[in-house]
Every structure is written in structure tokens, then in C-alpha cells.
Amino acid sequence: MLHTRIFQFNPLGTNCIVIWADGNSSCTLVDPGMSSDEGVSELMEFLSREHLTPDAIFLTHGHFDHVWGVERLLPQFPVPVYMHPADADILADGSSAFRGMQGLKVFQHSFPTVDVADGETVTSAGTSWKVLHTPGHTPGCVCYYSAGNNLLLSGDTLFAGSIGRTDLKGGDYDMLMASIREKLLNLPGETDVIPGHGQPTTIAREGMYNPFLQPFNEPDADFPEEGIAIRGE
Numbered sequence: 001m002l003h004t005r006i007f008q009f010n011p012l013g014t015n016c017i018v019i020w021a022d023g024n025s026s027c028t029l030v031d032p033g034m035s036s037d038e039g040v041s042e043l044m045e046f047l048s049r050e051h052l053t054p055d056a057i058f059l060t061h062g063h064f065d066h067v068w069g070v071e072r073l074l075p076q077f078p079v080p081v082y083m084h085p086a087d088a089d090i091l092a093d094g095s096s097a098f099r100g101m102q103g104l105k106v107f108q109h110s111f112p113t114v115d116v117a118d119g120e121t122v123t124s125a126g127t128s129w130k131v132l133h134t135p136g137h138t139p140g141c142v143c144y145y146s147a148g149n150n151l152l153l154s155g156d157t158l159f160a161g162s163i164g165r166t167d168l169k170g171g172d173y174d175m176l177m178a179s180i181r182e183k184l185l186n187l188p189g190e191t192d193v194i195p196g197h198g199q200p201t202t203i204a205r206e207g208m209y210n211p212f213l214q215p216f217n218e219p220d221a222d223f224p225e226e227g228i229a230i231r232g233e
Helices: 037-049 085-093 173-184 203-209 211-216
Strands: 002-009 014-021 026-030 053-058 081-083 121-124 127-133 142-146 151-155 192-195
Touching: 002 037, 014 037, 014 192, 053 121, 081 085, 127 173, 203 211
Parallel strands: 026 053, 053 081, 151 192
Antiparallel strands: 002 014, 014 026, 121 127, 127 142, 142 151
16 A cells, blocks of 8 residues: 655745655655755654655656755765656746745755656556656656556646646746646546646546636536545554
């Protein structure tokens, strides 16, 4: 069984996801956006308590709120950091695209990354993930999809009831909508979705009710009436 634990870090409430499987002491970290020592300590205490050691970091894109904690983690966990190369410039620019927003200061990030490409499979903590390149929010946005576990990590491409913003550097609304239509809405409806911000959802629920996807809404889509199950720790 695959387990997930979602932390919300930094002023923008980025979802940092820890993923692990029964009988495996390795785990995957997704978008570690810790901006404070307290956030780092919270994550480290959880990993210690659950006897988990990261063996990879998955980045859904290069925006600073999704990578804030990477440089804090790499000295202790020198693991590969997977990211699409099209976001290299955004990573280097740090928070400059957000200048003046919510009092955030401008800073840059510099750490080695491992390139991923559309359709590639990456394996971490015993689970294989298919990389889906979903440009639109940024040129290098990706989602990670585990068909065997019916789980999609959608980053800032698709949210519960919303979609990624496209008014920042590298954003493209038409490209984002094409990414969602061609790469995500054709996944099985029962696929659980953990986005980069906000609450989990499913592909069926978004295909049916997401107001930003009205041109693609499927009125007969099947979805769990009882709501979205949060995978246990």
C-alpha cells in the first residue's frame, strides 16, 4: 500500500508530499517548499518518527515556493532532484517573478537537478512514476503519475476546482488548457490527484465540476460520492 503525508509550508501554502510504501524505509519528497527552520524541523521529525529516508526529490516546476527547502535538505540527503529542464531559468530567477507580492523578497536558488522528459519513467522508494510534461503554468511544469496506485501529483497544473495561473513568467493559458485536456483528463476517473496547493481531488471530479474546465466537462463522469479518501500515514 502506498502512503502519503501532505505538509503545507511557506506563506503560499505549498503542498510538500512525502510518499512511501509498506515495508520500504525509503520515501519520495515532492516539492519541499519549507521556508523556515520550523518547517524543516517539522519534516525532519516526521521522517525520523516514521523511520523514513528520502531517496529522491521530485519537483513539479521551478517556482521558488516549491523548491524553497531543497538546499536545506541536500546536505543531509544527497539525493537526485528531478525537474524538467525547461524550468532552469525560472529556478535561477528564484522569486523575482513574485517581486512585491505578499512582502516576499527576491532570492535565487542553485542546486543540481536531474532532467526529466515527457513519458519518461522515474523510480523512487520502490514506486515507478510516469512523467507528464504539462506546460502552461511554467514551460517546465510536470505531473508525476503512478498508474498502479491511481495517483497523480499535479503540481500547479490542476487544482481542486481550479487550474494553475498563467500570468507569471513563462505562463501560457492555451498551453495549460491543452496540457490538462490532452494529458490529464484522459487518465482514469478514479485517479486521486494531489495538487501543489489545496485539497486532494480526483480526475473525475475535476472533469465534471471544475469551472475552469467547462468546455471539457463530462456530465456522466463516474466519481466517488463519498468524497476523496486521504491516504493514511
